[in-house]
Amino acid sequence: MSKALKVWSKFSVTKKDGSVLNLRTVEVPLDASVMETVLQCYLQYFVVEENTFIAAKVPESEEAMEEITEFVLNSAGEEKPQVIVCCYDNDDDENIEVLGSSIMTLVRKSDPPLELEFKTKEMQKLMEIVDGLAEIYDEVKVFDLDPCFSDRGLLVCPDYRGLGIAQELLKVRRLICKEYGIPINGAWMTSYGTQKAAERDGWETVCELQYEDLEKKFNVTYSRNPPSTKFMIARIPL
Template identity: 25%
Template sequence: MENGNSKWRRPNSVPYPSIWKRFNGRKEINGVIPKFWIQDIPEDQFEVAIDFMMGGFPYDEPLNKYSKLEGDSESMDTLRSFLREMLEDRLGLVCYAENPDPNGKPIVAGINVTHIKMKHEKTMEIKGKTLSKIIKALDLVINMKDVFDMFNVNACLSAMGLYVAKEFRGQGLGLEIIKARENLCKAVGLDVIVTTFTATPSQIIAERAGYKVLSEILYSDLERTNPTYSFPGIEEHTKALKFMYKII
């Protein structure tokens, strides 16, 4: 895991926070089609965003779920720290649902902890055996290709988790959040987006958004490569890790 804060800063010319996308949902909630917008996560909402992610991402994302990450307190604390550090890039995205109460606050419907990834970065210390296993498994597929040399860039947008609240699933939020990354990248001057998609549904959504596979490895091959990288039960729901990209 690497630290994306060392050599890149969000341009001061790009307003922060900015709204990157507005859209309507796909199905009614209480008789009304909900309205959503996607924007930068404001600094005063970083902890809210982290709490939102920690409330679902460790339990739903396949590598986390099938390694029982939630049972390793040290790994959970480290994941929280990683999310906090990545949000400091001021590139994280939040999808808000319009509150039906005119005096109510917007409702957090989804979060994508997007952050900068640099060619030369300081390695972050991973504390917790479970998280260390997960990160090493991710690194296997990521390190199959050198994205910086392939695309002749020194920085690109990456992500550490996308989570949508259960009550808003089926509204197309995942696809819209992934698409909103493009507007963000155009504004801040990033030409490439890379993400490791660990589940079949997210891989399908990424393909619909125009992402292509850079490298992939079957979970069964992952375990054969190193028995340490075993995630019992994961293949019942998803078959492969896919490192995917999109050129902006």
């Protein structure tokens, strides 16, 4: 029998029709069978909708989409990416329906430089944007964090949006950081959904960049919906 998944939280949400869903968030190892579904949802719902991926034209290239997994699940150090899945509370650990997910990677100052070589121009452009944003605002330097968690993406499947699942996943990020003794968790919030969810959970905007300006800097086209990306942080009392 496989080891039981770690449960981070249990909560209930009410749909517009009045029905109540009892949900939980669980930590999923990379070798779990549900990881295939997590990655499918990531490609289908996150990559094709997230403004940075769109600007780099990643969804327009089959080859670039095939290279995404390397970016999402990479880690320079020994720690594996932290994958949290929101599912029904009555799902057993072997049969999980993915309603949403959060992926972060633990980063330490002692880690060797991350070396990712992508063949497609779309993924190369994506990394140019990612690196450029890190130069503009780097929470590791600002708050002298060691270690810290680097965001790899947060998504909620379309049928379950507007129920507070994104906010719950952000709350779990706080819990994870507390367990690791990390006082700050930050991420670029690029959509209205994540920006609003973060605001509801008490995250602060510490840097805001207009997509119009980023278009000129990186020679790309953003959807401008919303008009800006915000680097938002949660302060975690230890």
